[in-house]
Amino acid sequence: MKRSKKIGILCAVFVCISLAAFGVSRYEEQKERIRNSDEIILELAQEDVKILSWECDTGSFAFHREENGGWLYDTDEAFPVDNEKIGNLLDQFQAFGVSFIIEDVEDWGQYGLDEPVCTIHMETEEETYEILLGGYSAMDAERYVSIGDGNAYLVKKDPLNQFEVEISDLILHDEIPTLWDVTQIEFSGVESEKIIYEEGSANTYYPEDVYFIEQEDGYLPLDTSRVNEYLETIRNLSPGDYVTYNASGDELALYGLDTPELSISIDYKITEEETKEESAETFVLNIACVLAQKETGEKDRDINDEDAGKDIQEEGIAAEKSTKEEGVELEESAKEGDIEGEEITAYARVGASKIIYRISAEQYQKLMDMSYDSLRHKEMFWGDFSDMYQLDVTLEGINYSITSEMEDEKRIYYYQNEEVEMTDVRSAIRGLTAQTFTGQKPTQKEEISFTIYLDNDNYPQIRIELYRYDGDNCIAMVDKEPTAFVGRTEVVELIEAVNRIVLD
DSSP: OOOOHHHHHHHHHHHHHHHHHHHHHHHHHHHOOOOOOOOOOOEEEEEEEEGEEEEEETTTEEEEEOOTTTEESSSSTTTTTTTHHHOOOTTTTTEEEEEEOOOOOGGGGGTTOSSSSSSEEOOOOSOOEEEEEEEETTTTTEEEEOSSSSEEEEEESSSHHHHHHOOOGOOOOOOOOOOSSSEEEEEESSSSSSEEEETTTTOOOTTTTTTEETTTTTEEEEEEEHHHHHHHHHHHTTTEEESSSOHHHHHHHTTTTOOOOOEEEEEEEEEEEOOOOOOEEEEEEEEEEEEEEETTOOTOOOOOOOOOOHHHHHHSSSSSOEETEEEEEEEOOOTTEEEEEEEEEEEEEEEESSSSEOHHHHHHHHHOOHHHHHHHOSSSSOGEEEGGEEEEEEETTEEEEEEEEEEETEEEEETEEEEEOOOOHHHHHHHHBBEEEOOOOOOOOOEEEEEEEOSSSSSSSEEEEEEEEEESSEEEEEEEEEEEEHHHHHHHHHHHHHHHHHHH
């Protein structure tokens, strides 16, 4: 090989080695530009931001601030923006911290910043900011970010977690108060009822009764737990599934809320924590439903006739029994949410709000189940047995009397001067509960009757008579008024408990 050729080959090898060494040195230099950091790269007070927009997989959004500090949606200024949620988006940029800095980036693609997954734009009176969100570092569990200063960053808090939202996530929903201190509930629509709150009322023999429904013959006590369950249904509505946020008159009619089936007006008190001052407030909830035929697949927003809600209430939302020519048969009502082949689609509106929400069939049915029979006590006697100082019983035409005396602040019962144990009798009386309420008068034999004498000035005594109806049921008369069907098994248990005292 000629000497000149060897020299050429050696020169070529030397050039390759030099280029490789130069590449390694450049790589090392580039590696040295990636460093740990706890730097705050952006400090932007949320109140200074006047314009906020962003674009990501869920869509493009743009908002601008009003003079009063609130936010408006550029696409539709009628959209009720939740200012707090916009504030939460901006809060993270008040002290936007990083964990890594990559300086003088040349290849933005390796960080996903050539095609960012989200672009956030903010403007103040003086400055404009653009934040790009790139790829996600699985090793560091952090997001690559650019703020336009030539560097890429790994950030401690990923903005995409909050910005990847739907517009529905930013709506200011109507608020449902806690309704703890309720003073009155008024219903109007398919039924008109009024419930008042009154402690120490003369309308009951049980001090725990604080809710009373207005009837023709005065105020009747309700079961406090059942009223509270009804209020809990309202508290738990958690409106979020809205169908429109700017309902016009035509839309109100479309959803049946121009003339609601039921309007619930609740008066309640709130107490300011700092001043301890009380103020009276009123919350109004309007309810309506439409029925869609399963067979035809009609849209759930089609409107039936104005009597739809009344028909639902009468045909079977609550479990009730029907009176037939041959007598009363105990039967279950239609399956919840399914009324003779029709599906319930129900809507709610808070007061005069323009937002209309869709609620479930179950919620609708619970809200419509607000009659006296739905909220009253199911027990024939629900008082405190410690107030019972005498029990007179008539069984098979024979009268028995059980009396009592107070000994060491404890009531001791006697039958014919012999001390008796009343646990089984009290339990059996408490077990006399309504399977369904009725106004039907009894026509058959009296099984047992008794009078409870109470140490109560308002209600000195309660009279309960139980008449056979059929093999499974008895009709209960309370203070000479037909009240309910009760299970005959429970009546027999009472008879046996009384017999164990008077016969043994």
